[in-house]
Amino acid sequence: MLSGPPIQCANPPSSDIVSIGLNATDTLLRVPHFPAFDSKTRVISSSVLPGGQAATAAIACHRWGLSSRYVGKIGDDDAGRLQRQEFAREGVEAHLIEVPNCASQMAYIIVDESTGERTILWQRDERLDLLPEDLPTEWLHGARLVHIDGHPCAPATMAARCARQAGAIVTADLDNLYPGVEALLEVVDFMIGSRDFPERLLGIPDLFVSLPETTLRFGCRISGATLGKDGALAWDGSQFHYSSAFLVDVVDTTGAGDVFHAGFAYALLRGDKLPAILEFACAAAALNCTSPGARGGIRSVGEIEKLRREGIRREGIFSDDQLRRASDHARTAMKHSSRKT
Numbered sequence: 001m002l003s004g005p006p007i008q009c010a011n012p013p014s015s016d017i018v019s020i021g022l023n024a025t026d027t028l029l030r031v032p033h034f035p036a037f038d039s040k041t042r043v044i045s046s047s048v049l050p051g052g053q054a055a056t057a058a059i060a061c062h063r064w065g066l067s068s069r070y071v072g073k074i075g076d077d078d079a080g081r082l083q084r085q086e087f088a089r090e091g092v093e094a095h096l097i098e099v100p101n102c103a104s105q106m107a108y109i110i111v112d113e114s115t116g117e118r119t120i121l122w123q124r125d126e127r128l129d130l131l132p133e134d135l136p137t138e139w140l141h142g143a144r145l146v147h148i149d150g151h152p153c154a155p156a157t158m159a160a161r162c163a164r165q166a167g168a169i170v171t172a173d174l175d176n177l178y179p180g181v182e183a184l185l186e187v188v189d190f191m192i193g194s195r196d197f198p199e200r201l202l203g204i205p206d207l208f209v210s211l212p213e214t215t216l217r218f219g220c221r222i223s224g225a226t227l228g229k230d231g232a233l234a235w236d237g238s239q240f241h242y243s244s245a246f247l248v249d250v251v252d253t254t255g256a257g258d259v260f261h262a263g264f265a266y267a268l269l270r271g272d273k274l275p276a277i278l279e280f281a282c283a284a285a286a287l288n289c290t291s292p293g294a295r296g297g298i299r300s301v302g303e304i305e306k307l308r309r310e311g312i313r314r315e316g317i318f319s320d321d322q323l324r325r326a327s328d329h330a331r332t333a334m335k336h337s338s339r340k341t
Contacts, residue, residue: 014067014141014142014143014144015067015068015069015093015141015142015143015144016061016066016067016068016143016144016145016269017057017058017061017066017067017068017069017143017144017145017146017147017265017269018068018069018070018071018139018140018143018145018146018147018159018163019054019055019057019058019061019068019069019070019071019146019147019148020054020070020071020072020130020135020146020147020148020149020155020156020159021052021053021054021055021072021130021147021148021149021150021151021156021173022052022053022054022055022072022105022149022151023050023051023052023054023055023070023072023074023083023104023105024050024051024052024055024104024105024106024107024122024124025048025049025050025051025079025082025083025104025105025106025107026048026049026050026051026106026107026108026109026254026293026294027046027047027048027106027107027108027109028045028046028047028048028049028109028111028252028254028292028293029043029045029046029108029109029110029111030043030044030045030046030111030113030252030292031043031044031110031111031112031113032044032113032114033112033113033114034110034112034117034119035110044113047292047293048082049292049293049294049295049296050082050083050086050294050295051107051254051255051258051293051294051295052072052105052258052294053149053151053173053257053258053261054070054072054147054148054149054151054173055070055072055083055087056255056258056259056262056294056295057147057173057258057259057261057262057265058070058092058094058147058262059086059087059090059092059262059295059298060258060259060262060263060266060284060295060298061262061265061266062090062091062092063090063298063300064262064266064300064301065301066266066269067093068092068093069092069093069094069095069139069143070087070092070093070094070095070096071094071095071097071130071134071135071139072094072095072096072097072130073096073097073098073099073127073128073129073130073134074096074097074098074099074104074128075098075099075102075103075104075105075125075128076098076099076100076101076102077102077103077104079103079104079105079106080096080098080104083096083104084096095139097130097134099125099127099128102125102127102128103123103125104128105122105123105124105125105128106122106123106124107120107121107122107123108120108121108122109121109254111252111254111292115250116250116251116252116253116289117250117253118252118253118254120254129151129152130151130152130155130156131154131155132154132155132158134155135155135158135159137162140159140162140163140166140168143163143166143168144168144169144269145168145169145170145171145265145268145269146159146160146163146168146169146170146171147170147171147172147173147261147265148160148170148171148172148173148184148188149172149173149174150172150173150174150178150181150184151178152178152179152180153178153179153180153181153183153184154180156172156184157180157183157184157187160172160184160187160188161187164187164189169189169190169268169269170187170188170189170190171188171189171190171191171192171261171264171265171268172184172185172188172190172191172192172193173192173193173257173258173261174191174193174194174197175193175194175196175197175257176194176197176200177200177201181201182218185201185214185218185220186218186219188218188220189220189221189222190220190221190222190224190264190268191214191218191220191222191223191224192222192224192225192226192232192234192260192261192264193224193225193226194225194226194257195207195225195226195227195228197225198210198211198213198214198223198225201214202214202217207225207233208240208326208329208330209330209333211223211224211225211233211234211235211240212235212330212333212334214235215235215237216334216337221236221237222234222235222236222237222274223235224278226257226260226285227245227317228245228253228256229245229314230244230245230314230316230317231243231244231245231278231282231314231316231317232260232278232281232282233318234274234278235330236274238327238331239323239327239331240318240323240326240327240330241274241275241278241323242278242316242318242323243275243278243279243281243282244282244313244314244315244316244317245282245285245286245313245314246282246283246286246287246307246308246311246312246313246314247286247311247312247313247314248286248287248289248290248307248311249290250289250290251289251290251291251292251297252289252291252292252293252296252297253289254292254293254294255288255293255294255295255296255297256285256286256288256289257285258294259284259285259288259294259295259297259298260281260282260284260285261281262281262284262298263280263281263282263283263284263285263304264277264278264280264281266280266284266301267280267281279308280304280305280308283304283305283307283308283311284298284299284304286307286311287299287303287304287307
């Protein structure tokens with residue numbers, strides 16, 4: 001395995017955020033409507049753009065004024081060179097480990113022109129998985145926050161453990177069950193998964209039950225879930241916090257979750273309280289949906305704050321009364337559980 005040279009120095013300075021995990025090269029195919037089975041559909045436009053969960057989070061935080069570092073793997077192909085060029089263009093310190101004779105991760109994304117919703121088809125060589133030995137501790141040097149996506153879990157767990165020992169915050173963007181995810185969760189401070197992740201993890205469909213159970217079982221400070229057009233929900237150990245989504249003209253939802261996580265990390269490092277963190281992250285994600293591509297709609301902090309203050313919200317799926325009752329029930333359940341142990 002060959003390691004491509006980092007964009008900045010080998011002994012990196014301190015960073016506000018170190019983001020570890022996926023990068024991808026997205027081919028966006030815009031169609032009038034999602035194709036029916038056994039049909040033909042005209043492609044309105046196509047474009048090749050950079051994306052990936054951890055990579056996009058690093059880019060967004062850098063644009064908002066944080067010092068960012070990214071760690072991930074690429075193939076020795078045009079897609080890998082695109083990733084390297086984009087990090088250099090953005091001025092983000094990137095440690096890109098190049099795998100010889102290997103294709104970079106690719107995604108083909110069908111975007112429905114009528115709704116902006118997307119369907120992702122992806123391809124990834126297993127050789128692109130980071131290994132614990134791929135992560136020198138120097139690359140975590142001085143981080144205030146380490147952001148991981150669990151692709152795969154073993155190096156993410158090692159990085160999270162080292163980060164916490166050094167006093168850094170660990171945030172996680174998790175959307176599926178991977179080998180070792182339980183061990184990873186034990187060293188995560190802020191777990192914000194996809195809507196379905198808590199159910200996949202615990203077999204509990206009700207977020208008002210599964211999020212407190214995640215906190216109780218794994219010790220996360222915050223357990224939450226992104227809910228797409230319905231916003232985001234989080235449990236802080238004593239009560240639920242909910243932010244409804246913002247109403248925008250949706251062009252493409254690709255990367256909305258990645259930018260949400262970037263917004264969460266940014267507002268967290270800024271010192272915001274959890275309700276404000278969720279609002280900022282939801283506003284950042286909404287604005288990203290107004291342009292094509294995973295990073296096309298990353299707006300300035302000022303624009304995000306303006307939407308947060310003045311923007312129209314979608315109708316929430318949880319009322320304040322529901323949140324209060326769910327919080328009371330969760331606190332009671334946690335007390336009973338602690339008595340049993």
